[in-house]
Amino acid sequence: MDVVFLDKTRDDAFVAEVERESGQNVALCYQCGNCTAGCPYTFAYDIPVSQIMRLLQAGQKDRLLKCKSIWLCATCESCTTRCPNNIDVAKIMDVLRHQARRHGLAGERNVKVFWDAFLDSVKAHGRVFELGALATYVTRTGRFWTDMDLGPKIFPKGKIGFKPHDIKGKDEVKKIFDRFMEESSK
């Protein structure tokens, strides 16, 4: 059993920050477990989503920002839809990811690397270039064999473009990324 020493690790400022960024009142959670019961990812989580809510109430910043669950959450909105107290749980999972990123943490590195590769592609072309994003992911993770089995299934279908679809306004899109970087470093 995990024991949480509230007096040593409670971070109230963290709770306030998550509440502000998500617009949710975490005190409303009464641990009914509905969110966990409906979460399709519980089998792969290191902390089930209802326990994330409990640890959040207890201000356990370090545990939460380092956990794997927040990177495996697929934003399926099951928890948000089913929470009897109308807590937007999926939004809280998102905000925890935002904070983990700001602290340079990623409990599931490959998931983050894949998402970043996707966004880099959008930044470069204005639209995601699927094959390019996959190539970036493979390069950054060294996982060369990822989905090699799918190649013979999909390439003959002519669905995978070998060239990015650059848009005219790609600089405009790039500037959204740049301004975001600028704003978040303020």
Next chain:
Amino acid sequence: MSSPRTYAYYPGCSGLGTSMEYDISTRAVCKALGMTLTDIPDWSCCGSTPAHTVDHSFSTALSARNLKIAAKAGLSTVTTPCPSCLTNLKTAGKNVKDAEFKKKVEILLDGQLPELPEVMSVLQALYEDIGADVVAEHVKKPLTGLKVACYYGCIMNRPPEVMEFDDPEHPIAMDKLMEAAGATVIPFPLKVECCGASLGVARKDVVAKLTGKLIDTAAGLGVDALVTACPLCQMNLDLRQDQANAALGTRHRIPVFYYTQLLGLAFDLPEEALGLDKLCVDPHHALETAKERAQNTKVREETA
């Protein structure tokens, strides 16, 4: 049905690649129904899941760029086939109703936002604006005998406060459209369960387990095919079906159609216009089985 509206169409990035058959069959079906889709000029990526895991004003800005272009073109309704794009576009529209949030987004876009158009899925437009009865009137070759399970995926209807369409636990729009096309819809208990979404690349094991459950359940119900409305769901269930089979020790081969492909077949549109050849699990066997079944039933009825 009111007079056919003009919709600003947002195809989404996968429509140019891995879900091109969804894009072309959507366009073909809408055209057959007399709907006008005007592509949002020079549309850009909505950022999908990755963007909202970074920051909400950032993902809203990526979506709002597109909504702004549609508004400038004088189009009041944006429609998209992809539920992931839909969520982002709809959430963006909601987010900017908050004045302070809107200001942050306007800084990222370096310009003021006009009033943004409403956003709906193509599924919603077909079901609510056109209607299943009008869809049925366009059916020339009913899909009689074809047993399908409709799979909506997790976010087409959830959360209800944002998506504002159909039921978050038991959606029926696709079921009704498939019935209108003459298919036999088998109740599917996992219609809104998540398929593993974009974790396919980084955590194949997780996706194999989740899609495996969906395919196995559908197979257990004796369906000929699954029908989807989401590019990610379709890809996980179809392209990755063998990965799921390997993980589960099963040998299912269930074709996974986009609902627009089946509507198109019922409208008797040519297969090329629906991209049937783009599906990984060949659907022809299922279509033949359905035809035989329909034929047998007919013979039985006639001799009875």
